[in-house]
Amino acid sequence: MENYHSTIIGKGEPLIFLPATGFPGIEGLNIAEYLSDTYECHLVDLPGIGKSEGISDKVTVAKIAQWIKVYIDHHQIDQAVFVGHSLGRD
Structure with a gap:
């Protein structure tokens, strides 16, 4: 697997958080903390941002x-x- 970085918070149904371009996944921390009782939140660093290749x-x-x-x-x-x-958008 390529070098991906994510912070995973909570338990439950998986939720993938994709931040705004130029920001690391941790930008969604307030959302993840709010939803952590219901969702396993994956705060993913986009390619080339934060710790992801x-x-x-x-x-x-x-x-x-x-x-x-x-x-x-x-x-x-x-x-x-x-x-x-x-x-x-593309």
């Missing part, structure tokens, strides 16, 4: 989707809630 070549929506899929497969997550904070 970057993506080589041009970053595309498809590459980000594959990057996230590798993360959820590694954590054996079959189904998750996703929260995105200001990721913008």
Whole structure:
């Protein structure tokens, strides 16, 4: 697995928090603390931000989707809630 960094808080249904571009996953800490009784919150550092490795070549929506899929497969997550904070559009 590539070098991914995340902070995992809480127990329950998996929730993947994707922060705004330029910020590490810990940006969602207040959300994770609020939801930690119901959700296992994964505060993921996006590629090349915080402690996660970057993506080589041009970053595309498809590459980000594959990057996230590798993360959820590694954590054996079959189904998750996703929260995105200001990721913008392609």
